[in-house]
Amino acid sequence: MSRTFKLIMILFTVLAISQLTIAQGIKITGTVTDGSTGEKLIGASVMIADLNVGAVTDLNGVYSIENAKEGTYQVTASYIGYIKKNSNVKISGNVKLNFALESSSVLLNETVVKGTRAVLRETPVAFSEVKGEEMEFKLASRDIPQQLATTPSVFSSVSGGGAGDATLYVRGFSQRNVAVMVNGVPVNDMENKWVYWSNWAGLGDVLDETQVQRGVGASPYSVNAVGGSMNMKMRGVGSEEEYIKIRSEYGSDNLLKGSIAFHTKLSSNFAATGLISRRTWDGYAVGNYHKEFTYFFSVGGVFGNHSLELSGIGSPQEHGQRPFSYAKLTIADWNKYGRNFNYAMGRLKGNWFNEAVNKFHKPQFNLNWNWQVDKKSTLSTIVYYSMGRGYGSGTLGPFAPAISPSQDPVYQNYRDYDKVWSINSSTIDNKYSSTLRRSTSTILRNSVNNHDWYGILSTFNTELTPQLKLTTGIDGRFYTGKHYQEVRDLIGGDYYIDTYDVNNPNKMSKVGDKVRYYNDFYVRQFGGFGQLEYKFGDFTTFINLSASSQGGKRKDYFLYKADDPFNTTDWQNFFGYTAKTGINYNIDQSNSVFVNVGYFSSAPMVNNIFANNTNIVSKDAANEKVFIGELGYNVATSVIAVKANAFYTKWKDKAITINYSDIDPASGDPVNKYANISGSAQVHTGLELEGVVKIMRGFEFKTAGSLVIGKFENDVTAIVTPENNPTAVKKINLYTEGLYVSEFPQQQVTFQLNYRLYLGSGLNVFINPVYKFLGTYYSSFNPDTRSNPNDRAQSWKIPDSNVLDFHLGFTYYLTDFFVKRINLNFHVFNMLNNGYIVDGQDGGTNSTNHIAQNARVFYSRDRWYNVAFAFNF
Structure with missing residues (x-):
């Protein structure tokens, strides 16, 4: 190094x-x-x-x-x-x-997007932002969180390496607890709050800017999250000059990508922006291929005191995965099979395929309407619709056997589907058919998630006085999700016996038939918000109040008879609210300080309302309570800019999903049950720093760093009542007090050098090495595994990592020619070719074996390259 x-x-x-x-x-x-x-x-x-x-x-x-x-x-x-x-x-x-x-019409820029944006020396919150130009230059076909990980307290893991499978953590909280928005519209899953970045694969090509607000945030809306918020603003029709851009991208492991983007004026008050792109990739792990097509459009204009803008974006994609649940291996196994090994890959009749494939299309369409009510007041409304259609595939039945070393020493431990075929194609079960072959070994299935999501977000802004501004509005959402598994491939058989549908037990299921589970989720949320902002002299302050009602409802087609009134639940409603305030003081033209506090009570995830994937309402479902406080200092001069802050976050009544053993009262057989319990508390404290120093013209040094310590504050005791035996009770103890919160590095440091140099004849070069350090990174563990009072040891600590990336860009400006600018970008990631661990799962079961040998991990990608060409007309 x-x-x-x-x-x-x-x-x-x-x-x-x-x-x-x-x-x-x-x-x-x-x-x-x-x-x-x-x-x-x-x-x-x-x-x-x-x-x-x-x-x-x-x-x-x-x-x-x-x-x-x-x-x-x-x-x-x-x-x-x-x-x-x-x-x-x-x-x-x-x-x-x-x-x-x-x-440029103020109306076209006066959308609800502006209401989420923080401004330095005005908004008293901790935030970082990445401009669209930087995102386009450095992203290099990675997932968006990977570029954001150069800002304080933001961490992203590539996990198993599938395209779109990256994770996002802010201040140690997963993306379930980060409010992610596109143009101010929330995109976290309505059921489990997860963000599937594969659904937004092409978003990086059309971003104007991305802002991450850590902690309480500046958004006035009834959207709250313990980690913070992230808003990705797409290009619109109100602020760009006309252009056409053609871009090509090439990279390691046969990455190919091409795109065409444009912005044009259709009339004096009407414009359009658009992009289409296509990307294919073999993947760096075996079977992690990727195929994606992205489209984006935005058309709109100004009509008197009103403006309208219709936009849409979608990325239908298909990619192979290395499943988190079983494709992680021990360090010894990775050394044995190689770090591009994929446990989900199988061989059948000489052909290879991946058991785990994600295929999905989730477009989002927004209609923005802005009304300039008078010189001081604006009403901005977004009506949006998003649908999801697709699945993630896997297996049913026993795991397919592995190819043995004696069969094939080169491909040992991949799945042997020839053996599965021989079993399924030769099994005749006269109970069901004397001619058709019953699949009794492994089959492939699709887990289907089809959903529709409608929403409205309306904001009224007015200046009550030159110093006092009022923002108020409403937020409404309605969601319907259909979930089921279906037979994808019977691997040599003609049918599969599924026993999970009480309306048709032991049915002979063929390709396309629903199996295992079939249910609908309904979610509705209505909220209102109000915020006052007051500027007086060098002070800026705000106070925000918001409230919302979230309801969940479930219908099950398999667990209950069709005429059973219990097959559909009543609405389960939870009331949540937010209160936050902050003040910023500009000491002089360069220095400023801020402080903020916030408290919110957040409705539980819909998935946590219903016990054990049934229609039984969990008795422990309760609102989660969060208190956040921040203190910050900013300095900005002509040669240096620094943002520093400290924070404290307390998260109470965090829901924990537990797995426990029980006895079926009817059969007497042991069964596994799941339950959601509350009462757990976490405290996260930390320091964050972000700065830039201009060493000389065109030469600057940038840094970002964070120290975040998250700990479980208490042990948890809960009483569980199995739904199939209401008179029985089971006591659950989780000994988590003092354990570090896992899955993110507590220490993160980034150093960058940015250098711009003119080479002559219109040619400019940009050089940007980026060094990242990740330390004190505890492997993930499920709190429900900590049931031994003598096991107080921390989960296994992943070794520290040092990563160096290198970005090189050339820009050639032309005059008096139809091509205005040519860009050539070259990137090297993991330049030192360090084989570091990006994700780890603790394998310890007592106080002495939380060690490396028992952990299951994913490794980083080896050194890789990306080259991009762009022509602007």
């Missing part, structure tokens, strides 16, 4: 010296005016991003950029309420360059 780091530092030193020797002294001057009226625009910004220089127009609308350098650059003029304008200019001496900007 030291040799590579020295080479990088030598490169930067040489480039820095060359930068210093380039002649300076060229001046760019001009005016910025309103394109319609010719009025001078005061305070407009004119920037040359590649030189990191710029100026602001004076009272006469005149700007002057000093000490520019010879070359061809893109010069950008922008002003609030106007569409920014880019101009490619060849500079060989003093240049006069005037800009005439076209007004």
Whole structure:
């Protein structure tokens, strides 16, 4: 590692010296005016991003950029309420360059998206943001959370390595406990609050910016989460100049991707934006292939005091997986079979296939309506619809046997489906048929999830006084989800006997028939919110109150007879609320401090309301209570910017799913049961830092770091009543007090060097090495395994990891040509080729065996590459 780091530092030193020797002294001057009226625009910004220089127009609308350098650059003029304008200019001496900007309707930008955005030195919350340009440059076909992991307290694991299977953690809380939004619209699953990033595979291509707010957050809506919130703002029709962009991407393991994007004006007040892309990938693990098509569109315009914008995005995809539940292996097994091994891969008649495939399409469509009620008031409304259609596949019956070393030493331990075929194709069960073959060994199934989601989010903003602003509104959602398993492949047989449908027990199930379970979930949520923001002098403060009612309902087609009134439950309603406030004080032009506190009571996940996947309502279902407090300091000068904060979070009545043994009163056989119990408490405390230092023109150092300590605060005792034997009680004890919360690294540090250099003839280069350190990372464990009072040992600690990525970009600006800009980007990830552990599951069962040998893990991807070309017209 030291040799590579020295080479990088030598490169930067040489480039820095060359930068210093380039002649300076060229001046760019001009005016910025309103394109319609010719009025001078005061305070407009004119920037040359590649030189990191710029100026602001004076009272006469005149700007002057000093000490520019010879070359061809893109010069950008922008002003609030106007569409920014880019101009490619060849500079060989003093240049006069005037800009005439076209007004951008405030209405097209005044959507509910703005209500979720935090502003430095105004909004008293901890936040980080990634601009769309950076996301497009660095993402390199990874999942979006992977790029966000360079910000404080944000962690993402690639898990088994399937496309879209990444995880997201903020302050040690999983994405179930992070409010994820797209254009202000929540996208967490309505049943289990998970975020399936494979459904948003192409979103990174159309993002304008992404903001992560840690803790209480700035959103006024009735959306709350213990970890924080994340809002991804897509490109719209209100703020971009016309363009066409063609992009191609190539990478390791046969990654191929192509896209076409555009923005065009259809009339003086109507515009359209769109993108289509196609991506294929073999995957770095065996069988983790990926096929995806993405589409995005946005059309809209201004009509008097109203604006309308219709947008839609979808990414129908199919990808192979390494299932979390059984594809993790011990370190010894990975060393034996290789780190690209996939336990879900099987061989049948010489052909290979993956048992675990995810195929899904979840488009989202938004209709945004904005009404400028008067000069001080705006009503912004989003009506949205999202549907999901698809499945994740797996097996039923016994696991397929493994290929033995004697059969095939090269492919040993992959699944032997030839043996499964021989069993299923030769079994005749006269009880059901004398001619058809019964599959008694492994079969393949699809777990289907088809859902429809409708929602509305309406916000009214008004200035009560020049200092006092009121935001109020409503939030409503309704969701229907249909869940069942279906036979996918009988592997040599003609039918499979399923015993789980009481309406048709022991039915002969064929391909496409429903098996195992079949149920519907209904979720409805209605909320209201109000927020006051007050600015007085150097102080900015807010107070927010919101409340919501969430209800869940379940219908089961298999566990209950068709005429049984218990096959459908009543609505189970829970009331939640949020109260939060904060204040920001600007000490001077550079320094500011803030403090905030928040408390919310959140309805339980719908999955936790019903016990053991039945229609029986869990007696322990209760609201989870959260208190959050933050204290922060920000400094911003011309050469340094630092954001630092400390936080405290207490999470009470956290729901825990437990697995316990019981005796079936009818048969006397042992059975496994599941229950959800509450009463667990966690405390997360931490320090976060984010900063940038401008060393010289075009050369800056960036860092982000966090120390987050999460602990279980108590042991839990619960009384469980089995639903099939209501008179019996079972006492459950979980000894979790003092255990560290797992699944995320408590220590995270990122260092980056950003260097921009002009090479001549319109060619610019951008160099960006990124170093990441992850430490004090405890492997995951289920609290219900801690039933031994003598087992107080921490889960196995995953070894620290050091990762170096490298990004290199070239931009070529052209003048007087139909191609305006050409980009070439090159990326190397895991440059040092460290084989570090990205995910671990503790295998200990007592106080002495929480050790590496018993853990099951996933390893990182080996060093890999990505190259992208883009042409802007």
